[in-house]
Amino acid sequence: MTARPDRPSLAEPGGTTPSTTTPARSRLVRAELAKARAARSTLVLVALAPPFCALWAALLARLPAPDDAARVAGVYAMAQQAYVFAMLLGVMGTAGEYRHRTITWAFLATPGRGAVVAAKLAAYGLIGLLVAVPSAAATLLAGASLLSAGGHPALTGDVPLVLLGATASTVLYALLGVALGALIRSQVAAVALTVLLFAYGDYTLGLFLPDVYRWLPTGAARALGGLRPDSGPLLPWWGGGLLFGAYVAAFVLLARLVTLRRDVT
Amino acid sequence: MAGMTAIISVTGLGKSFGAVTAVDDLSFEAPPGAITAFLGPNGAGKTTTLRMVLGLVTPTRGAATIGGVPYRRLERPLERVGAVLESASFHPGLTGEAHLEAVRLAAGLPAARVGQVLEQVGLEAAGRRRVRAYSLGMRQRLALATALLGAPPVLVLDEPANGLDPDGVRWLRGFLRAYALEGNTVLVSTHVLAEIERIADHVVIIAGGRLRWSGALAPGTDLEDLYLEATR
Numbered sequence: 263m264t265a266r267p268d269r270p271s272l273a274e275p276g277g278t279t280p281s282t283t284t285p286a287r288s289r290l291v292r293a294e295l296a297k298a299r300a301a302r303s304t305l306v307l308v309a310l311a312p313p314f315c316a317l318w319a320a321l322l323a324r325l326p327a328p329d330d331a332a333r334v335a336g337v338y339a340m341a342q343q344a345y346v347f348a349m350l351l352g353v354m355g356t357a358g359e360y361r362h363r364t365i366t367w368a369f370l371a372t373p374g375r376g377a378v379v380a381a382k383l384a385a386y387g388l389i390g391l392l393v394a395v396p397s398a399a400a401t402l403l404a405g406a407s408l409l410s411a412g413g414h415p416a417l418t419g420d421v422p423l424v425l426l427g428a429t430a431s432t433v434l435y436a437l438l439g440v441a442l443g444a445l446i447r448s449q450v451a452a453v454a455l456t457v458l459l460f461a462y463g464d465y466t467l468g469l470f471l472p473d474v475y476r477w478l479p480t481g482a483a484r485a486l487g488g489l490r491p492d493s494g495p496l497l498p499w500w501g502g503g504l505l506f507g508a509y510v511a512a513f514v515l516l517a518r519l520v521t522l523r524r525d526v527t
Numbered sequence: 528m529a530g531m532t533a534i535i536s537v538t539g540l541g542k543s544f545g546a547v548t549a550v551d552d553l554s555f556e557a558p559p560g561a562i563t564a565f566l567g568p569n570g571a572g573k574t575t576t577l578r579m580v581l582g583l584v585t586p587t588r589g590a591a592t593i594g595g596v597p598y599r600r601l602e603r604p605l606e607r608v609g610a611v612l613e614s615a616s617f618h619p620g621l622t623g624e625a626h627l628e629a630v631r632l633a634a635g636l637p638a639a640r641v642g643q644v645l646e647q648v649g650l651e652a653a654g655r656r657r658v659r660a661y662s663l664g665m666r667q668r669l670a671l672a673t674a675l676l677g678a679p680p681v682l683v684l685d686e687p688a689n690g691l692d693p694d695g696v697r698w699l700r701g702f703l704r705a706y707a708l709e710g711n712t713v714l715v716s717t718h719v720l721a722e723i724e725r726i727a728d729h730v731v732i733i734a735g736g737r738l739r740w741s742g743a744l745a746p747g748t749d750l751e752d753l754y755l756e757a758t759r
Contacts, residue, residue: 289633290632292632293629293630293632293633294629297621297625297629300618300622300625301620303620362618364617364626366583369582369583370581370605371604371605371630372633372634373599373600373601373604374599525584526578527578527583527584
C-alpha cells in the first residue's frame with residue numbers, strides 16, 4: 263500500500279495554471295514517442311516508406327521522358343511519395359487515441375490540452391523526419407543507380423533542393439495528419455478521407471481544373487517536393503512551401519481550437 | 528486541515544447537451560477518509576458528473592473542485608486525483624507496462640512507479656503482455672494501476688467492479704476500505720448496491736440529473752430500499 267494519506271502541499275484555491283515549462287513539454291513529447299514506438303503499426307509504416315519511394319523512383323527512371331532534365335527531376339521528386347505514410351502516422355496517432363479512448367488518460371495527466379496537441383505535433387514532426395530522411399536516401403540510391411544503368415545523367419544541381427523539399431513536405435504532411443486526426447477522431451473515417459482527399463481527390467480535381475490545382479494543398483506540397491506534373495504548371499518550390507505550410511498551419515490551429523473546447527465523453 | 532485539501536466539492540453543477548439537460552443544479556461533497564457511493568439509474572448523469580469533476584467535460588453551470596481547485600487548474604493532477612472511468616480503455620497493441628510508462632512520462636513520475644502499481648493491483652505477471660490479450664477484469668486492474676501511478680489522495684471510480692471476478696471484487700473492496708482508512712477520498716459510482724453497502728460511508732443518489740438523496744449511510748440501513756425510495 264503506497265497511497266499517502268494527506269498532502270499539506272496541495273495548491274491553494276485559485277492556484278496557478280498547469281505548468282508548461284520546457285521539461286514538462288519534453289516529457290510530453292517523450293510520452294507521445296513512447297506510445298508511437300510501442301504500436302506495431304508505427305514500425306510498419308516507417309519501414310514501408312523508403313522501399314515505396316525507391317519503387318516509384320525505379321518506375322520513373324524507366325518511363326519515357328521529354329528530356330534528361332525532366333527525367334532526373336521526376337525520379338528524385340518521388341522522395342515525396344513518403345507523404346502518405348507520414349500523414350497516416352499522424353492521423354492514426356491522433357484519431358487512434360480517440361478510437362481507443364486513450365485520449366482520456368492524456369487529458370487526465372495534462373488537463374491543459376494545448377500542451378498535449380503541441381506535444382503530438384512535435385512527436386509526429388520527428389516521426390515524419392524519420393519517414394522522410396530514409397525515404398529521400400532510398401530514392402537517391404535507387405534513382406542514381408537506375409539512371410546511370412540506363413545511360414542517363416544521374417544527378418543535376420537541382421537534386422539536393424528536390425530532396426530537401428520532399429523531406430519538408432513529408433514532415434508537413436505528418437503535422438497535417440495530426441490535425442486531421444484530431445478533427446475527425448473516427449480513425450476509419452479519418453484514414454479513408456485523408457487518403458481519398460490528399461492522394462486522389464485533389465489530384466483528380468487538378469486534372470479537370472489545371473489552373474486551380476497549383477493553389478490546392480497537394481498542388482502546393484508537390485511543388486515544394488519538386489514535382490512537375492503534365493497536368494499544368496505548379497508554383498515555384500518556395501511558393502508551394504509557403505502555401506502548403508499555411509494550409510497545414512490553418513488545419514493545426516483549427517484542430518487545437520476544437521480540441522480545447524470539446525467535451526471528452 | 529490537511530485532509531480538507533482532498534475534499535471533492537460539487538456546487539450547483541449543471542450540464543446541457545443541446546436541449547438535453549444531463550445534470551441539473553447538483554451539489555454534494557465527498558470528504559476525505561471515507562468512501563462516498565454515487566448511485567443512480569442508467570442515464571442519471573453519473574458519468575457526466577464524474578467527467579466534469581475530472582475536467583473532461585465543461586460544466587454549463589456551477590463548479591466541481593478538488594480541495595477547492597477545479598481539476599483543470601491542478602498542478603500535477605495525477606498526484607492529486609486518480610481516475611478509473613467506465614470507458615477506461617487502452618491501445619490493444621500496447622503492453623500494460625508500455626501504457627503505464629507513457630502515462631508516467633507525461634505526468635513526470637519516477638520510473639519505479641510502473642512496477643509498483645502493477646504489483647499493487649496484482650498484474651506483475653501480465654505487464655509485458657499486450658492489452659489485446661487482457662480479460663475485462665485485467666483491464667479494470669490496469670485502469671486502477673494507472674489511477675494509482677501518482678499515489679493520489681483522491682480516487683474517482685466509475686463502475687470499478689465491472690468485469691471483476693469474485694476474487695477481484697473482494698480484493699477491490701479490501702483495497703478501497705484500506706485506502707479510505709488512510710485518510711484518502713474515494714468517490715465511486717456503481718450499480719452493485721449489495722457490494723457498495725458493505726463499504727460505503729456516505730451515499731449520494733441522483734436521478735434525471737438531480738440530487739435525490741445524500742447523507743451518511745447509517746449501519747443497518749437497507750441501501751436497496753433507500754435507493755428505490757429515492758429514485759422512485
